[in-house]
Amino acid sequence: MTPPKPRPAIASLLLMILAVSLGGYFTFAAVQGDYGVFRQVQLRAEERALIDKRDALRAELAGMKNLTHRLSDSYLDLDLLDEQARDVLGYLRADEIVIR
Template sequence: MGLLFVGAYFTFAAVQGDYGLFRRIQIEAERDTYQAELDALVAETAQMTLLTRRLSDDYLDLDLLDQQARDRLGYMRADEVILP
Protein backbone atom coordinates (compact mmCIF):
# COMPACT_ATOMS: atom_id res chain seq x y z
CA MET A 1 0.00 0.00 0.00
CA GLY A 2 2.82 2.43 0.87
CA LEU A 3 4.54 1.61 -2.40
CA LEU A 4 1.38 2.68 -4.24
CA PHE A 5 1.38 6.06 -2.48
CA VAL A 6 5.07 6.61 -3.22
CA GLY A 7 4.48 5.75 -6.87
CA ALA A 8 1.48 8.09 -7.02
CA TYR A 9 3.51 10.88 -5.41
CA PHE A 10 6.36 10.57 -7.91
CA THR A 11 3.92 10.38 -10.81
CA PHE A 12 2.17 13.52 -9.57
CA ALA A 13 5.52 15.30 -9.11
CA ALA A 14 6.63 14.30 -12.61
CA VAL A 15 3.52 15.85 -14.13
CA GLN A 16 2.55 18.73 -11.82
CA GLY A 17 5.75 19.54 -9.90
CA ASP A 18 8.17 22.44 -10.29
CA TYR A 19 10.19 20.44 -12.80
CA GLY A 20 7.25 18.47 -14.21
CA LEU A 21 5.81 18.07 -17.64
CA PHE A 22 3.31 20.94 -17.39
CA ARG A 23 5.99 23.35 -16.17
CA ARG A 24 8.22 22.36 -19.08
CA ILE A 25 5.42 23.07 -21.57
CA GLN A 26 4.83 26.44 -19.92
CA ILE A 27 8.54 27.32 -20.07
CA GLU A 28 8.73 26.37 -23.75
CA ALA A 29 5.71 28.57 -24.54
CA GLU A 30 7.32 31.48 -22.68
CA ARG A 31 10.57 30.86 -24.56
CA ASP A 32 8.74 31.05 -27.90
CA THR A 33 7.06 34.30 -26.85
CA TYR A 34 10.34 35.82 -25.73
CA GLN A 35 12.09 34.65 -28.90
CA ALA A 36 9.46 36.36 -31.05
CA GLU A 37 9.84 39.54 -28.99
CA LEU A 38 13.62 39.34 -29.34
CA ASP A 39 13.35 38.89 -33.11
CA ALA A 40 11.11 41.97 -33.35
CA LEU A 41 13.53 44.02 -31.24
CA VAL A 42 16.50 42.89 -33.34
CA ALA A 43 14.68 43.94 -36.51
CA GLU A 44 13.76 47.30 -34.97
CA THR A 45 17.36 47.83 -33.86
CA ALA A 46 18.63 47.03 -37.34
CA GLN A 47 16.17 49.53 -38.84
CA MET A 48 17.22 52.24 -36.37
CA THR A 49 20.90 51.52 -37.05
CA LEU A 50 20.28 51.90 -40.77
CA LEU A 51 18.43 55.18 -40.31
CA THR A 52 21.15 56.47 -37.99
CA ARG A 53 23.81 55.57 -40.52
CA ARG A 54 21.87 57.26 -43.31
CA LEU A 55 21.74 60.49 -41.30
CA SER A 56 25.37 60.40 -40.14
CA ASP A 57 28.06 62.85 -41.23
CA ASP A 58 29.85 60.15 -43.23
CA TYR A 59 26.81 59.18 -45.28
CA LEU A 60 24.05 61.70 -45.90
CA ASP A 61 20.91 60.47 -47.61
CA LEU A 62 19.19 63.58 -48.93
CA ASP A 63 15.86 61.83 -49.44
CA LEU A 64 15.78 60.69 -45.82
CA LEU A 65 16.84 64.15 -44.65
CA ASP A 66 14.04 65.71 -46.70
CA GLN A 67 11.50 63.22 -45.30
CA GLN A 68 12.60 63.85 -41.71
CA ALA A 69 12.48 67.65 -42.18
CA ARG A 70 8.94 67.36 -43.55
CA ASP A 71 7.74 64.97 -40.83
CA ARG A 72 9.40 66.52 -37.80
CA LEU A 73 9.60 70.21 -38.70
CA GLY A 74 6.68 70.59 -41.10
CA TYR A 75 8.83 71.91 -43.94
CA MET A 76 7.62 72.05 -47.52
CA ARG A 77 8.96 73.44 -50.76
CA ALA A 78 7.68 76.71 -52.17
CA ASP A 79 6.23 75.02 -55.28
CA GLU A 80 4.17 72.46 -53.32
CA VAL A 81 0.47 72.64 -52.58
CA ILE A 82 -0.83 70.92 -49.45
CA LEU A 83 -4.36 69.53 -49.66
CA PRO A 84 -6.29 69.00 -46.42
Protein backbone atom coordinates (compact mmCIF):
# COMPACT_ATOMS: atom_id res chain seq x y z
CA MET A 1 0.00 0.00 0.00
CA THR A 2 1.05 3.53 -0.65
CA PRO A 3 0.89 6.17 2.07
CA PRO A 4 -1.75 8.88 1.63
CA LYS A 5 -0.41 11.99 -0.06
CA PRO A 6 -0.78 15.36 1.71
CA ARG A 7 -3.47 17.47 0.26
CA PRO A 8 -2.03 20.29 -1.85
CA ALA A 9 -5.26 22.23 -1.38
CA ILE A 10 -4.61 22.75 2.33
CA ALA A 11 -1.03 23.95 1.72
CA SER A 12 -2.13 26.34 -1.00
CA LEU A 13 -4.99 27.59 1.21
CA LEU A 14 -2.58 28.28 4.08
CA LEU A 15 -0.19 30.02 1.69
CA MET A 16 -3.05 32.13 0.33
CA ILE A 17 -4.18 33.09 3.86
CA LEU A 18 -0.59 34.05 4.74
CA ALA A 19 -0.26 36.16 1.57
CA VAL A 20 -3.59 37.95 2.19
CA SER A 21 -2.68 38.56 5.84
CA LEU A 22 0.70 40.05 4.94
CA GLY A 23 -0.87 42.14 2.18
CA GLY A 24 -3.49 43.46 4.58
CA TYR A 25 -0.90 44.29 7.21
CA PHE A 26 1.32 46.20 4.80
CA THR A 27 -1.67 48.02 3.31
CA PHE A 28 -2.81 49.08 6.77
CA ALA A 29 0.73 50.20 7.66
CA ALA A 30 1.00 52.19 4.42
CA VAL A 31 -2.25 54.03 5.11
CA GLN A 32 -2.38 54.47 8.90
CA GLY A 33 1.09 53.61 10.19
CA ASP A 34 3.73 55.94 11.61
CA TYR A 35 4.87 56.84 8.09
CA GLY A 36 1.50 56.29 6.40
CA VAL A 37 -0.60 58.54 4.22
CA PHE A 38 -2.77 59.87 7.06
CA ARG A 39 0.29 60.74 9.15
CA GLN A 40 1.80 62.61 6.19
CA VAL A 41 -1.37 64.68 5.81
CA GLN A 42 -1.39 65.41 9.55
CA LEU A 43 2.26 66.48 9.48
CA ARG A 44 1.65 68.83 6.53
CA ALA A 45 -1.26 70.46 8.38
CA GLU A 46 0.87 70.91 11.50
CA GLU A 47 3.65 72.37 9.37
CA ARG A 48 1.29 74.94 7.82
CA ALA A 49 -0.02 75.91 11.26
CA LEU A 50 3.49 76.32 12.64
CA ILE A 51 4.58 78.38 9.62
CA ASP A 52 1.59 80.67 10.11
CA LYS A 53 2.42 81.04 13.80
CA ARG A 54 6.07 81.76 12.96
CA ASP A 55 5.06 84.46 10.46
CA ALA A 56 2.75 86.07 13.03
CA LEU A 57 5.54 86.07 15.60
CA ARG A 58 7.94 87.61 13.09
CA ALA A 59 5.45 90.38 12.37
CA GLU A 60 4.97 91.00 16.10
CA LEU A 61 8.75 91.08 16.58
CA ALA A 62 9.13 93.59 13.74
CA GLY A 63 6.51 95.80 15.38
CA MET A 64 8.29 95.60 18.73
CA LYS A 65 11.62 96.44 17.11
CA ASN A 66 10.02 99.46 15.46
CA LEU A 67 8.58 100.70 18.75
CA THR A 68 11.87 100.10 20.54
CA HIS A 69 13.76 102.03 17.89
CA ARG A 70 11.27 104.89 18.07
CA LEU A 71 11.80 105.16 21.82
CA SER A 72 15.60 104.80 21.73
CA ASP A 73 18.09 107.53 22.62
CA SER A 74 19.20 107.99 19.03
CA TYR A 75 15.67 108.48 17.69
CA LEU A 76 12.87 109.70 19.94
CA ASP A 77 9.28 109.87 18.69
CA LEU A 78 7.58 112.33 21.00
CA ASP A 79 4.07 111.29 19.97
CA LEU A 80 4.81 107.67 20.81
CA LEU A 81 6.40 108.69 24.09
CA ASP A 82 3.31 110.74 24.96
CA GLU A 83 1.03 107.83 24.06
CA GLN A 84 3.04 105.39 26.19
CA ALA A 85 3.12 107.76 29.17
CA ARG A 86 -0.64 108.21 28.99
CA ASP A 87 -1.28 104.48 28.61
CA VAL A 88 1.16 103.08 31.16
CA LEU A 89 1.29 105.84 33.77
CA GLY A 90 -2.20 107.19 33.33
CA TYR A 91 -1.03 110.76 32.73
CA LEU A 92 -3.55 113.38 31.61
CA ARG A 93 -3.33 117.03 30.84
CA ALA A 94 -5.34 119.46 32.93
CA ASP A 95 -7.61 120.38 30.04
CA GLU A 96 -8.58 116.78 29.11
CA ILE A 97 -11.73 114.88 30.01
CA VAL A 98 -11.60 111.09 30.45
CA ILE A 99 -14.60 108.98 29.49
CA ARG A 100 -14.62 105.37 30.70
